[in-house]
Each structure stands twice: as C-alpha cells, then as structure tokens.
Amino acid sequence: MVRKTALIVKFGQIGDVIMAIPAAYALHERGFEIDWVCGRSVLPLLACYSWIRPILADDRAIFRGSTLKRVRAIAALWGAIARKRYDLCATLYYDRRYHLLTLPVRARSKRMLSRQSRETTLLPGRHHSDEFVRFVLEREDGCQEGSATPVCPDRLPPSPLTPKTAPRRIAIVPGAASNLLHRQVLGMEPESLRRWPVESYRVLAQRLVDRGWEVVLLGGPDESWVKPHFLGIAMTDCIGKLTLPEVVSVCGTCDAVVSNDTGPLHLAGLSETPLVGIFGPTDPSTRIPRRALSVGIWGGQGFACRPCYDGANFAPCQFNGCMHQVTPSRVLRELDRLLDASSRGLPNSWRIAFPDEN
Incomplete structure (x- = not known):
C-alpha cells in the first residue's frame, strides 16, 4: 500500500x-x-x-x-x-x-x-x-469538541538526574523568555517582557527549599546570567547542560515545573508533570499546554493593555507590570493545588487562573 x-x-x-x-x-x-x-x-x-x-x-x-x-x-x-x-x-x-x-x-x-x-x-x-x-x-471552521493535546516523543533519552532524595523535586525556568529564532538567527534582543522577575523566582525557590524540597534550575546556555541571583540557595543547576530531549526527560522526573511563556514551558508540556505557566503580555489560552495538571496564571488583571503581543511584536513597554502582578505566593498556591490533585489522582483539566483568585 x-x-x-x-x-x-x-x-x-x-x-x-x-x-x-x-x-x-x-x-x-x-x-x-x-x-x-x-x-x-x-x-x-x-x-x-x-x-x-x-x-x-x-x-x-x-x-x-x-x-x-x-x-x-x-x-x-x-x-x-x-x-x-x-x-x-x-x-x-x-x-x-x-x-x-x-x-x-x-x-x-x-x-x-x-x-x-x-x-x-x-x-x-x-x-x-x-x-x-x-x-x-483543511477542516471547516465549525464546532470542534475537545482540543489538541501535546504529543510526547516516543524515544526520549533517560533523564541525566540522579533519583530524587527530597520529598519533592520542582523545576523552575527563571531566565528563558526569548525567541530562539530571533536571538540566534535574526540577531534580535530577547523578548524579556514575558519573563517573570528573577527576584520572584528567587523568593519561590527559597520557599521551596525551606520546605526541604529539591529545586532544579532549567535554561539554555544564554541563561547563565540568572545563576548569581540564586547564590546561597542549594539547588540543582541544569542551566546550559541539557539537550531539548533531556529537558523533557528531566521534567518527567520532577513533581512540578514552573515557567513563564517560553520554550521550556512547552517542553514540560510534553511530559505529564504538573505545570504552572506564568503569562502576561501573551494570552495563555492560546499557548498553555492543553493537558491535565496544567494551569496558566495570567497577570495584568484589569490592565487595558493586556495582551500586548500581536503575533509578531510586543508593545514598547518599559515595565511589564502584568508579570509583576503575579506574586510568588500566588504561584505557590497553584503549585500546591496541582501537587495535591496529582498525588490524590484527581481529575484536573487545564485551566487559566488570575492573580486575585483564592
């Protein structure tokens, strides 16, 4: 045939x-x-x-x-x-x-x-x-029940991380928020407006470590600039050390992943690991991996300028207040909800959350 x-x-x-x-x-x-x-x-x-x-x-x-x-x-x-x-x-x-x-x-x-x-x-x-x-x-633009879910690779390499010894292993992606094609190929500046402040990531990491949990830093070679922000916090540093398939494998060994709208968010979406995505300039409904145990927190609630990404460019914003509106406490609350649902085997479809929700 x-x-x-x-x-x-x-x-x-x-x-x-x-x-x-x-x-x-x-x-x-x-x-x-x-x-x-x-x-x-x-x-x-x-x-x-x-x-x-x-x-x-x-x-x-x-x-x-x-x-x-x-x-x-x-x-x-x-x-x-x-x-x-x-x-x-x-x-x-x-x-x-x-x-x-x-x-x-x-x-x-x-x-x-x-x-x-x-x-x-x-x-x-x-x-x-x-x-x-x-x-x-070439489908007609009619009623379509359900949404396309991420398709996991069928021949991933094993995770390079050792088996976890802490009660929980949480991966965070504090540096990545740029268009790889624009940065490496077209020579343009990173799209940092969709990056959650690294100071917020540090607060979140410290709270996780204080619980006795392991925190894994994920990011590409160009994200090494974030490392000094985490000095004094015991973490597993994987920045610049993993291939894309290895990132997926590492996410699969974690209990949860926290990332803003960037490549590793989607790589984590290829695993079944609970995922908290942090959004502001981009609409999470168009990007959050539509699978179970996946939530996008959309900062900038009440902002007239949200979303400001038009599919090609971001607005000339000097301060991404939408991302600053999402607090570490808000992220931690969603993280705990996902971990609880995962550990109890509860059904938990993808969803969009907002900063002022309880």
Missing part, C-alpha cells in the same frame, strides 16, 4: 514547533508519512519522534548569511526536498519569503498561512495547536 506523504515547514522557535506537532500527528494518524523542514535548534527534539523524518535546513545561513551562503543553504534544502513527490506541503508561516524555500517541491496541494482568508489564518484567541490542526487538515 502506497502511503501519502506530507512536508511540514516549521523551523522554530521551540514553542511554535511543539504546538505544530499535533497537526503533523493528525496527518500521521491518517496514514501520512511526515517529512519536516526544521532548523538546527529543534532538530534533536523532532528526531525523538519515530514517525517524523527531520530535514535540516541551515536557518542561520538562510536568514543571516551572506548572499553566497544564503544561496548555498537554499540550494542544499532544495536538493533535499525536490526529489520526493508529496501529497501535501504545509508551510506554517505567513511571510511569503518562506514560499521561496518550497518552490521546487512537487505536491498535489501546497498550503501556506495567509491573512487573506479565514481558512488560512490562525484565528486569535484560539490555541495554536488547534489552529495548526485545522489548517493542515
């Missing part, structure tokens, strides 16, 4: 790639073989899915290289994707420049995000995973 084939074009950032995986999985369940054009940053994660064939593109050269490097990188990508005929080529971007990358692709159907029609637009206020599924399956 000849299987259908699909080509997905989505380089990264990490969160967007993870939210697009359910769409690829929906195609896979319908008998499609999945090829995925990706950048180097997310390649190790996509390689953990046995049903995805990652095709590496040199995104740094394509977006920041000299004219010669750009031409060579695009030509190399063309050579990798032009030899195979596809039933569907789905480019999960609005920018028409991405159309150039799939010019030689032979496909019965080529689809690219576009704001010219409702069918090809990610509708605001809806979770990105659901919208990616609707887009690739």
Whole structure:
C-alpha cells in the first residue's frame, strides 16, 4: 500500500514547533508519512519522534548569511526536498519569503498561512495547536469538541538526574523568555517582557527549599546570567547542560515545573508533570499546554493593555507590570493545588487562573 506523504515547514522557535506537532500527528494518524523542514535548534527534539523524518535546513545561513551562503543553504534544502513527490506541503508561516524555500517541491496541494482568508489564518484567541490542526487538515471552521493535546516523543533519552532524595523535586525556568529564532538567527534582543522577575523566582525557590524540597534550575546556555541571583540557595543547576530531549526527560522526573511563556514551558508540556505557566503580555489560552495538571496564571488583571503581543511584536513597554502582578505566593498556591490533585489522582483539566483568585 502506497502511503501519502506530507512536508511540514516549521523551523522554530521551540514553542511554535511543539504546538505544530499535533497537526503533523493528525496527518500521521491518517496514514501520512511526515517529512519536516526544521532548523538546527529543534532538530534533536523532532528526531525523538519515530514517525517524523527531520530535514535540516541551515536557518542561520538562510536568514543571516551572506548572499553566497544564503544561496548555498537554499540550494542544499532544495536538493533535499525536490526529489520526493508529496501529497501535501504545509508551510506554517505567513511571510511569503518562506514560499521561496518550497518552490521546487512537487505536491498535489501546497498550503501556506495567509491573512487573506479565514481558512488560512490562525484565528486569535484560539490555541495554536488547534489552529495548526485545522489548517493542515483543511477542516471547516465549525464546532470542534475537545482540543489538541501535546504529543510526547516516543524515544526520549533517560533523564541525566540522579533519583530524587527530597520529598519533592520542582523545576523552575527563571531566565528563558526569548525567541530562539530571533536571538540566534535574526540577531534580535530577547523578548524579556514575558519573563517573570528573577527576584520572584528567587523568593519561590527559597520557599521551596525551606520546605526541604529539591529545586532544579532549567535554561539554555544564554541563561547563565540568572545563576548569581540564586547564590546561597542549594539547588540543582541544569542551566546550559541539557539537550531539548533531556529537558523533557528531566521534567518527567520532577513533581512540578514552573515557567513563564517560553520554550521550556512547552517542553514540560510534553511530559505529564504538573505545570504552572506564568503569562502576561501573551494570552495563555492560546499557548498553555492543553493537558491535565496544567494551569496558566495570567497577570495584568484589569490592565487595558493586556495582551500586548500581536503575533509578531510586543508593545514598547518599559515595565511589564502584568508579570509583576503575579506574586510568588500566588504561584505557590497553584503549585500546591496541582501537587495535591496529582498525588490524590484527581481529575484536573487545564485551566487559566488570575492573580486575585483564592
């Protein structure tokens, strides 16, 4: 039996790639073989899915290289994707420049995000995973019960952490809050407006340690700047030491994860570990992993400017008061609720919480 084939074009950032995986999985369940054009940053994660064939593109050269490097990188990508005929080529971007990358692709159907029609637009206020599924399956925009859940990799590496000895192991992500593609490829500044203040993370970490719990610091190599903020607190430092698949594995060994809206939030969402996400400039209903034991606290209650992210840029805010509105006590309260529900085996669907809730 000849299987259908699909080509997905989505380089990264990490969160967007993870939210697009359910769409690829929906195609896979319908008998499609999945090829995925990706950048180097997310390649190790996509390689953990046995049903995805990652095709590496040199995104740094394509977006920041000299004219010669750009031409060579695009030509190399063309050579990798032009030899195979596809039933569907789905480019999960609005920018028409991405159309150039799939010019030689032979496909019965080529689809690219576009704001010219409702069918090809990610509708605001809806979770990105659901919208990616609707887009690739060409579903009518009708009533859809349920939401797309994160799809866990089926061949993760073991966690590099030793078995826990403390009553609880809680992972926190104090530094990460930037678009990896913008920072590493386009050379833009981190989107720090969606970062919960590191001082708040320190207060939370100290309270957890005071309970006799283990606290694990997660983050990439560029987040080493947060380490001095935690001096004097006994913690397990994993910043810059883990691959993306290892982050998922480590989250799986933890009792809970606390993160703002960033890549590790979505990596943690691939595990079954209770997850507290902290949001402000972005709407958590469009991003929080829609699975059990997952809650997004949305700061900025009563702010006229919330959310300020329009899908491409943040407002020129000098002080992200929405994130400051979420207190360590509020986070700890949600954390305890999730841990209690998890330990008692209680049903606990994803939800959005607010700073002034009890």
